[in-house]
Amino acid sequence: MTWNVQELFRRHACEIARALRRRGLSEDVAADLTQDTFLRVLANPPADTVQNHNPRAYLFEVSRNLSINHYRRQVKDPTIDVDGDTMLRIADPSPSVETAVYSRQMLKQVAEALDELPQNTREAFILHRIDGMTVAEVGRKLGLSSTRAWELVHRAYKHLLMRVD
Template structure:
């Protein structure tokens, strides 16, 4: 016997979903189980020796078994109604492992790029960026004009950016 799945789906999918809805499932769950029924048949059709002479009955039996499995799983789940704020508190805001590795790589590249800078440019960058000094305060600390200090900082940022974009 040949199983023409598209034809069987057109003929029986609505009936299977309707039958699942009558047994208390939501429309979405019934649609999911209906699709799972046909996926199950696609993945492993009945053997010729199984003697399946009524494909519709076979499909309904599979959907019934899937419904029972679904309802068993649902009984095991504990449902809790949470407000939006309670739900937001559950979220884990810690970075993923991939983010940690990526950030560490970028930090290592930044350190290497800083080490490549001339001493005065690196000192200006560190005072401005890490020491949180303004450009005028940085200029005064290293004994340069504000314009020259700004050029050093721009060069430092461009150099670091060029190294990081190579990642």
Template sequence: MAWDIHNLFKRHAQELKRSLRRRGLSEDNAADLTQDTFLRAMTASPRGVDDNPRAYLFQVSRNLATDFERRARSAPFLSIGEDIVEAVADPRPSAERALYDKQRLLASARALAELPERTRKAFELHRLDGLSIAEIGPLVGLSTTQTWSLIRDAYRHVRDRLKEI
């Protein structure tokens, strides 16, 4: 006889999680072990427990909690503060990343220089100055739709040049 795992989960998941919380597990660990319990129930073929799946689920969750506690005692998890992490981590990019970024900036500048004056101006107003397309249109003497076409073409041009490096 196969169990309806979906129905069992709806009926017993919260109860299992509360039971694990009473054992002293954190909310997250209790939720993880509850999920693991149902995963075991899905993949296992228990014998002789078809008449009481609830008891089987509780036994599996207790066993998983015992294993979890045993692992936690043998290899405790140490929490370190963010101040220690920040002291160890170097906020500067690696030399390779810095070189790559410089190459991309140079390629972007070259790509912008290749654009017609009006297209470059519309792109710079949009991308660098943060103006909307409706605000840029009158400045370059075009409609909103034409302005959008210029900016779209500029984005495509720069993107295509960046793909080359």
């Protein structure tokens, strides 16, 4: 027998969530466990050899077992609700040590690669990428045509892509 989980969900999801809330679970947890119930049934439907299929009873049994597991986890490792302000004070916005080291290594590679470029190419790239000038503005500043300024910037990009990991 094949179960139409979509149809079962339409028919029984609200009922299961309501039963979980009556067991003392919050609305959010009940909704999560209801979803988990159907995911569990979708992933592992009952064997075809089982007689007298009662999908509704089976779904309620699965949801009940999931709620028991939830309560057991809460006893072992209780969670607490934290408001947004408290969470911002707890979370550390600074990058990890690994991220900082990696960023320094990347900056060193970029600086070395830029030092390898001819003066005009390096200056065009810095004006465009670091100072935020358009290619036309870079050309005017360096006394070059826009096409030549773009060639210099493009050459710098290609060089950096080849040299930096």
